[in-house]
Amino acid sequence: MQEQGKESSTDSQNKKKENNLKEKKDLICCHDAGLGYENKSIIEHFNFEVQSGDYVCVVGENGSGKSTLLKTILGLIKQVSGEVVLSDDIKNGAIGYLPQQTQVQRNFPASVMEVVMSGFLNQKKRFTFYRNEDKKRAIYNMKRLGIESLQKACYGNLSGGQQQRVLLARALCAARDILVLDEPVTGLDPMAAAELYDNLHKLHQEGMAIVMVTHDLKSTVHWADKILHLSNGSYFFGSVHEYMDSDFSDIFSIHS
Ligand SMILES: Nc1ncnc2c1ncn2[C@@H]1O[C@H](COP(=O)(O)OP(=O)(O)OP(=O)(O)O)[C@@H](O)[C@H]1O
Structure with a gap:
């Protein structure tokens, strides 16, 4: 008998097949876009897309525009030129975001449950209260990440790894x-x-x-399908295989 909560390898393979069969849907499309601030582009003529099920790693030197791209994807700033098309779900806030943590956030004096539930706030334009189904989904996401038992713990007292799992559960909401x-x-x-x-x-x-900004390409490249590398106004966007064959990949010495 299959243990409750645990998935058999056949279930997992079937799920994977189902996902592969699902039609790929465009989530983010940038066509000849200029990304930046106040009419000044930091990245120009930018063509980039994310489809359902993609795993994209974003790398680049300091100041190359990684955060500017994320802010554009999250709808916090508008492109300076060209076209950025976001799926309707993303426009309505159905995008999970795990920001870089500051020291103040690490000491945040709220319970784990409160932090996870706050993930719903982005979609709460029409609701002023949490629904029962929100609570169930929060608990489901905590279970997925193995932190269900920490529900009542104070977020500020957790280890760095536990805190990241809590923030991931929050993003999943x-x-x-x-x-x-x-x-x-x-x-x-x-x-x-x-x-x-x-x-x-x-x-x-x-x-x-998954769209992940990282300085740790060596550890993440095995999981990714595509790489976006921003560099002084130019960029590379393509499959991991194409990236490995390009001059851009030399910077991260990921060939060894
Ligand atoms: N609000 C803003 N208004 C104007 N220019 C900005 C603003 N925020 C960032 N910039 C400029 O945009 C450029 C790209 O910055 P961005 O933060 O996107 O780079 P980054 O790749 O995320 O850098 P890092 O790796 O250091 O976080 C920089 O020259 C920065 O000074």
């Missing part, structure tokens, strides 16, 4: 098709970082699209 992460392993020890990558891999296998 908003996410329908896509998770966006900004350097999610900053400050984590190697074991906690590996755990986080495993969880992302699991979510990706379940059909979630």
Whole structure:
């Protein structure tokens, strides 16, 4: 008999097949876009797309425009020129975002449950209260990440790895098709970082699209389908295989 809560390998393979058979849907499309601020583009003539089920790693030097891209995807700033098309779900807030954590956030004096539930706030334009189904979904997401027992714990008292899992559960409350992460392993020890990558891999296998800004391409390139590398106004966007063959990949010495 199959243990409750655990998935057999056949279930997991079937789920993967189902996801592969599902038609790919465009989530984010940038056509000849200029991304930047106040009519000044930092990235010009930018063509980029994310489809359902993609795993995209975003890399680049400091100041190359990674955060500017994320802000555009999250709908916080508008493109300076060209076209950026976001799916209706994304426009309505169904995008899970795991921001870089600041020291103040690390000491946040709220319970784990409160932090996870706040993931619904983005979609709460029409609701002033949480629904029962929100609570059920929050608990489901905590279970997915193995932190259900921490519900009542104070977020500020958790380890860095536990905090990232809580923030991932929070992001999942908003996410329908896509998770966006900004350097999610900053400050984590190697074991906690590996755990986080495993969880992302699991979510990706379940059909979630992942867009992750990272300085740790060596550890993440195995999971990714596509790489976006921003560099002084130019960029590379393509499959991991194409990236490995390009001059852009030399910077990260990921060939060894
Ligand atoms: N609000 C803003 N208004 C005007 N220019 C900005 C604004 N925010 C960032 N910039 C400029 O845009 C450029 C790209 O910045 P961005 O933060 O996107 O880079 P990044 O790749 O995320 O860098 P890092 O790796 O250091 O986080 C920089 O020159 C920065 O000074």
